[in-house]
Structure formats: C-alpha cells, structure tokens
Amino acid sequence: MSATIQDLQAALAGVHDPEYPVSVLDMGLVRGLAVEGDTARVRLTYTSMGCPCKEMIADDVRDALLAVVGIERVEVQEAFEPWTHRDLSGRARRTLAKLGVA
Amino acid sequence: MTEEELLERIREGKLIEGPEYATDKYIEGLKRTLVVSGDTELISAPAYMRAARNAPKINSYISVAGIAQDELGHAHIAYRLLRDLGVDVEELVYERDPKDFRHPYAFDVPLDTWAEMVVANGFYDRAGFCLLDDIFENSSYGPWKRALVKVEREENFHLRHGERWMATMAGDPEQKKELQAAVDWMFMMTLEWFGLPDSMKRHGDQIAYGMKGSTNDELRQTWLSTAVPLCEQHEIDVPAHYDDDSESWVIDAPFPCEFDEDEKRWDFDGGEISWERVLERWARRGPANEELVDQIQRGYKQLSKSLEVAA
Amino acid sequence: MSASESNLDRVVPEDWSVTDDDEALAALVNLIVVLADNKFFLGRRISEWLPGGPSLESAVALAAIAQEELGHARALYPLLEEMPLVDTPGPLQRGAERERKYCLDCLAEPWEWWAEVVAALILVDPALTILFRALEDARYDDLRQRAARVPSEERFHRKYAEGRVRDLARTDQGRETLQRRIDGMLPEVLMWFGPSGEPGVAALKAQGLINSDNDEMRAAFQTDVFPMLEENGLRVEVGELPWKRWNNLQRKVE
Numbered sequence: 213m214s215a216t217i218q219d220l221q222a223a224l225a226g227v228h229d230p231e232y233p234v235s236v237l238d239m240g241l242v243r244g245l246a247v248e249g250d251t252a253r254v255r256l257t258y259t260s261m262g263c264p265c266k267e268m269i270a271d272d273v274r275d276a277l278l279a280v281v282g283i284e285r286v287e288v289q290e291a292f293e294p295w296t297h298r299d300l301s302g303r304a305r306r307t308l309a310k311l312g313v314a
Numbered sequence: 315m316t317e318e319e320l321l322e323r324i325r326e327g328k329l330i331e332g333p334e335y336a337t338d339k340y341i342e343g344l345k346r347t348l349v350v351s352g353d354t355e356l357i358s359a360p361a362y363m364r365a366a367r368n369a370p371k372i373n374s375y376i377s378v379a380g381i382a383q384d385e386l387g388h389a390h391i392a393y394r395l396l397r398d399l400g401v402d403v404e405e406l407v408y409e410r411d412p413k414d415f416r417h418p419y420a421f422d423v424p425l426d427t428w429a430e431m432v433v434a435n436g437f438y439d440r441a442g443f444c445l446l447d448d449i450f451e452n453s454s455y456g457p458w459k460r461a462l463v464k465v466e467r468e469e470n471f472h473l474r475h476g477e478r479w480m481a482t483m484a485g486d487p488e489q490k491k492e493l494q495a496a497v498d499w500m501f502m503m504t505l506e507w508f509g510l511p512d513s514m515k516r517h518g519d520q521i522a523y524g525m526k527g528s529t530n531d532e533l534r535q536t537w538l539s540t541a542v543p544l545c546e547q548h549e550i551d552v553p554a555h556y557d558d559d560s561e562s563w564v565i566d567a568p569f570p571c572e573f574d575e576d577e578k579r580w581d582f583d584g585g586e587i588s589w590e591r592v593l594e595r596w597a598r599r600g601p602a603n604e605e606l607v608d609q610i611q612r613g614y615k616q617l618s619k620s621l622e623v624a625a
Numbered sequence: 626m627s628a629s630e631s632n633l634d635r636v637v638p639e640d641w642s643v644t645d646d647d648e649a650l651a652a653l654v655n656l657i658v659v660l661a662d663n664k665f666f667l668g669r670r671i672s673e674w675l676p677g678g679p680s681l682e683s684a685v686a687l688a689a690i691a692q693e694e695l696g697h698a699r700a701l702y703p704l705l706e707e708m709p710l711v712d713t714p715g716p717l718q719r720g721a722e723r724e725r726k727y728c729l730d731c732l733a734e735p736w737e738w739w740a741e742v743v744a745a746l747i748l749v750d751p752a753l754t755i756l757f758r759a760l761e762d763a764r765y766d767d768l769r770q771r772a773a774r775v776p777s778e779e780r781f782h783r784k785y786a787e788g789r790v791r792d793l794a795r796t797d798q799g800r801e802t803l804q805r806r807i808d809g810m811l812p813e814v815l816m817w818f819g820p821s822g823e824p825g826v827a828a829l830k831a832q833g834l835i836n837s838d839n840d841e842m843r844a845a846f847q848t849d850v851f852p853m854l855e856e857n858g859l860r861v862e863v864g865e866l867p868w869k870r871w872n873n874l875q876r877k878v879e
C-alpha cells in the first residue's frame with residue numbers, strides 16, 4: 213500500500229524548525245508535497261535565502277518522510293519563493309508571540 | 315528593603331522585577347553574573363567566526379554566521395539588562411581592556427580548525443546551555459528569566475549543529491583523527507569552565523539570592539552526563555566515566571592540570587596542580603584574548619576616533 | 626499555511642533548453658559566476674566584520690547581511706552545474722577552490738577599516754542588486770526565481786547601509802574617511818556594469834535573458850545611489866574610466 217499526502221503531512225507536522233517549537237508546515241516553509249509510488253517529493257522555501265538552518269531542515273524533512281510507511285525515496289527541492297510573516301499559521305504566530313519573537 | 319525581607323521574598327518564589335525591589339547587594343551580584351554571561355556570549359562570536367574560515371562548505375560557513383548572530387543577540391540581552399541597572403554598556407563593551415573581560419579562559423584559546431569549531435558547538439555551547447538553563451530554572455530576576463526562553467531555543471540549534479557535525483566527522487577515519495585531537499584539549503577545557511570545586515567555593519549567597527540553583531560541581535556533572543555519552547557514541551575517547559558506586563561521573567585525568575596554550579595540550583604527566591595555578595593562568599588571559607576583543611571593538615573605535623586619519 | 630497538493634514542476638531539471646545561441650550562453654555562464662563570486666566575497670568580507678560593527682545592533686545586522694549575501698551565492702552556484710558547457714567555472718565553497726576569482730578587486734582582500742565596509746555596502750551591494758533586477762523576467766526559470774527573491778532581501782541591507790553612511794558623514798573627519806573609500810571603489814563599481822554595447826550582454830538581451838543593457842544598468846545604479854550620497858555631502862564625480870585596464874572575463878579593472 214502506498215503512502216498518501218495525508219501521511220506525509222502528518223510526518224511533517226512533527227518536524228520542527230531547529231530554533232522554534234513550530235513545525236515546518238506551520239512556519240509556511242512547505243510549498244509543495246507530492247507522492248508518486250514510493251517516492252515523496254517536497255518543495256521547501258526558507259525564511260531567508262541565507263537561512264543558517266537550511267541543511268538541517270532539509271535533512272530533518274527527509275528523515276521524517278523516509279520514516280513514513282511506503283516511502284523509499286525522498287526528493288527535496290528548494291523553491292526560492294519569498295517568505296514573509298504572513299506565511300506563519302495562526303498557531304505558529306501564537307507560539308512565537310509567547311516566546312517573544314514574532 | 316532589608317536583606318532579610320528580600321531573602322524571604324525569594325524563598326517564597328517571588329520574582330524580582332527591578333532594582334527597586336532588591337537590595338544593593340543583590341543588584342551587585344546580579345550585575346556580576348550578567349557581565350560574565352554577556353561577555354561569554356559576545357566573545358564566542360569572533361571566536362566562532364575565526365574557526366569558520368576553515369568551514370568545508372558555504373552551508374557550514376553560513377550556519378556559523380547564524381550561530382554568531384544568535385550569540386550577539388544573547389549578549390545584547392544581558393547587556394540590555396545591565397543598562398537597565400544603570401551600567402554604561404557602551405563603555406563596558408567597547409572601551410574595556412581585553413584582560414578585564416569576564417568570559418571563560420576557554421574562549422581565549424583560539425579555535426582554528428573546523429573540528430574545533432564543531433566541538434565548540436558540542437562542548438562549549440553545551441556548557442553555556444547548562445549554566446543558562448540553571449539560571450532559567452532558578453533565577454529570581456524576572457526580566458532575565460523571561461528573556462532566556464528564546465536563548466535556550468537558539469542554543470539548542472548550536473548544540474545540534476555540533477552534534478551532527480561530530481557524527482559526520484566521526485564517520486571518516488581522517489576527520490575522526492582531527493575530531494579526537496580537538497576533543498583532547500577541549501574536553502578538559504570545558505570541565506575547567508565550571509570553575510572552582512565546591513570544596514573551595516561557597517555558593518551559599520549566590521544560591522540563596524537566586525543567582526543560580528546548582529553548585530559548580532553539580533553543573534560539571536550535568537555537563538558530563540551528556541557530553542561523555544555523545545563522545546562514547548562516536549567512539550571518541552574522553553578521560554571520564556560513570557562510576558556506579560558513587561553514582562557520579564569521574565574524571566580520569568589529573569584535574570586541574572597544567573595547560574600548554576601554544577601546543578593546546580594538557581600536561582597529564584605533570585599531575586594535578588593547585589587551583590591557584592589555574593586562577594593565575596586565567597588572570598593572564600589566553601593567546602587569542604586581545605585579537606578577539608579587538609574584533610569586537612574595532613568598528614566602534616574607528617568610528618569614534620577616526621583612527622584612519624591618524625594612520 | 627498548509628501543504629498544498631500541487632504537482633511538482635521540475636524536481637529534476639528537464640533537458641536544458643534556455644538558449645542555443647553560443648554567445649548568449651557564454652555570457653550567461655559568465656554573468657552567473659560573476660554574480661555568485663561577488664556575492665560570495667561580499668558575504669565573506671562582511672562576515673569578517675561581523676562582531677565588529679560599531680554597536681551591538683550593528684553587529685547583529687551585519688551577521689544577518691553576511692548570511693544573506695552568502696545565501697545568494699549559494700543559490701546561484703548550482704546553476705553553473707546545469708549549464709550545457711564543459712568548461713564552466715566550479716562553485717566556490719571555501720573560497721580557494723579556483724585560482725581565478727570573478728569578483729571586484731575591492732572584495733579580494735579583508736578590509737582593515739570600517740569605512741570600507743560601509744562603502745561596499747552602499748556601492749557594491751546596490752550595484753549587484755541592479756543586476757538581479759535586470760534578471761527578474763529572464764526567460765530562464767531557475768535563474769529568474771532566484772534573482773527575483775534577492776531584491777526583497779536587499780531592502781534591509783540598504784536601509785542599514787544608509788544608516789551607517791549617515792553615521793560617518795556626521796563629522797568632517799568621518800565623511801572624509803568614507804569619501805576616500807568611495808573614491809577608491811566607485812570607478813570599479815561603475816565599470817563593473819561593463820562597456821557600452823558589450824556584445825555578450827546584447828546577445829543576452831536578444832534572447833530575453835536580461836532586460837537592460839550595460840549603460841541602462843549603470844544609469845539605474847547612479848539614480849539609485851548618488852542622490853543619497855550627495856545629500857550626505859559625499860562627492861560622486863569620477864573622471865575618465867580606465868577602460869584600457871578592463872578585464873571583461875573577470876569583470877574587473879586590472
């Protein structure tokens with residue numbers, strides 16, 4: 213049985229930004245998600261082109277998707293799309309406000 | 315407010331929200347702690363950027379720049395609190411003699427290789443984290459306690475950065491040798507960071523006033539409890555082990571011990587030395603002290619004194 | 626935001642078909658390596674000053690700027706590997722991988738003076754941004770997407786740079802110090818846009834890979850930066866540009 217988009221989303225909900233307790237989904241970094249057979253494809257953007265956590269985030273995303281039953285291959289692509297605070301989910305905004313950052 | 319009233323408030327778990335709710339003695343102690351914290355965060359920025367010159371990839375260089383940015387932000391928090399307590403922070407940061415900076419001696423020993431950089435993330439940031447977490451849990455000073463939430467999240471990234479790179483390097487025989495060489499001097503260096511043993515230092519006041527919650531030896535144990543397993547996991551040798559009988563971590567080398575700062579080597583053969591000797595070395599400061607402080611002060615000095623005109 | 630189920634376009638780049646014009650292709654490779662190397666060394670030079678800005682706020686800002694400059698370089702280098710040419714210069718990781726550097730001379734060595742940092746932030750960084758803007762509608766998706774994100778990040782760099790120009794220009798001594806650095810850098814920056822009627826750039830324009838020619842970009846740069854400098858009492862006259870010493874391949878004065 214192959215994995216579904218929902219399975220991938222559930223996995224990504226557990227991948228936090230390395231500096232904040234907010235998932236990459238709530239951060240608005242995931243710009244595309246697809247599954248094709250045993251391959252998951254994900255497009256990620258970062259809060260800045262000079263994001264210091266870029267490699268760590270990409271690796272964490274890859275590891276999380278590889279842990280999904282039915283996924284054997286993961287392709288992570290950088291989207292180079294702009295990111296602004298509007299891309300944060302309501303939940304992310306609340307968490308960050310509590311930390312005194314956003 | 316009398317000392318007794320203040321101590322009573324702290325015992326009740328009430329937070330101090332500003333100098334008007336504390337005694338001079340409390341504020342002086344708080345200032346000393348904040349200067350050490352601010353200086354330590356601040357000096358790590360030039361120390362890390364120095365080591366980053368040998369970063370293997372753009373990605374890793376950018377990561378270190380990001381870490382340095384965090385550290386500058388952490389320093390800024392401590393100095394801002396000092397400013398609110400009436401300290402002239404500009405003078406403190408930009409006009410102080412390098413020898414009067416209060417960061418641990420460890421940062422005065424230059425970080426040169428990429429292996430040293432990642433071990434610094436794995437060891438030094440871990441030490442910083444142990445100390446800050448203790449302050450976060452136990453500090454009686456409200457403004458600082460609240461600011462530390464963000465600091466801890468960021469330190470977590472620094473630690474992970476170090477751990478991931480240590481794992482990567484340990485997987486390659488050549489790089490593992492470099493890693494081991496870095497660990498060989500930096501492990502003992504971090505143990506020293508926690509300061510005099512409890513037998514020589516009284517923490518009574520600091521703990522009663524809520525400046526910290528744990529003693530030096532307790533913090534050293536906390537650090538060992540994660541640093542040693544990290545190294546063991548990658549088969550990196552460290553002179554320490556867990557002793558089941560005493561239920562504590564035991565250091566398997568003379569400690570404290572003479573350090574050759576040019577060779578970056580501990581003189582284990584020379585045996586244990588007195589802490590007075592160590593304090594003398596700390597007071598002399600280490601080889602990178604002036605260089606790193608200059609890295610921090612040079613823009614301010616050039617701007618304010620237009621040194622270039624004279625040059 | 627929640628993840629969309631959009632189909633992924635071009636996870637694996639399709640066969641390269643941006644242009645079959647040899648001159649445009651050569652110019653494109655050159656353009657990318659020149660932009661990337663300049664961003665790389667600008668980022669490295671700024672990062673060497675990272676803890677040393679004249680205030681803590683300044684230091685934090687410099688750290689952010691350095692990361693972004695290097696991030697821009699990091700985004701461009703992989704494009705070199707996509708190019709259907711055998712001899713493209715390789716990406717820089719540590720900075721010493723190849724003998725030939727495609728960066729401005731003023732970025733080649735560490736800066737000794739704060740005024741050099743400020744001059745580069747107000748001259749070099751905006752000049753590079755002008756070029757990124759000229760790529761915003763390039764008929765080459767991978768380049769256009771990357772280029773399009775750069776100017777929005779640069780807004781903060783510019784704001785910071787103007788603040789530091791004003792700091793220095795506040796005193797006669799500070800202004801003169803900065804003036805000397807500007808005098809040193811400006812001719813090279815102006816020439817960096819290239820000579821009038823450069824054939825490679827004309828070919829890029831004909832192929833829809835760039836939207837302005839060298840003179841237009843140079844003029845845009847002057848309009849962008851000169852008024853701000855003049856308002857602060859800084860002179861922006863340059864004499865005859867030494868085109869005889871111009872190295873077109875590395876885009877710098879020899």
Ligand SMILES: [Fe+2]
Pocket residue numbers: 355384385388442469
């Ligand atoms: Fe820190």
Ligand SMILES: [Fe+2]
Pocket residue numbers: 381385439442468469472
């Ligand atoms: Fe740190």
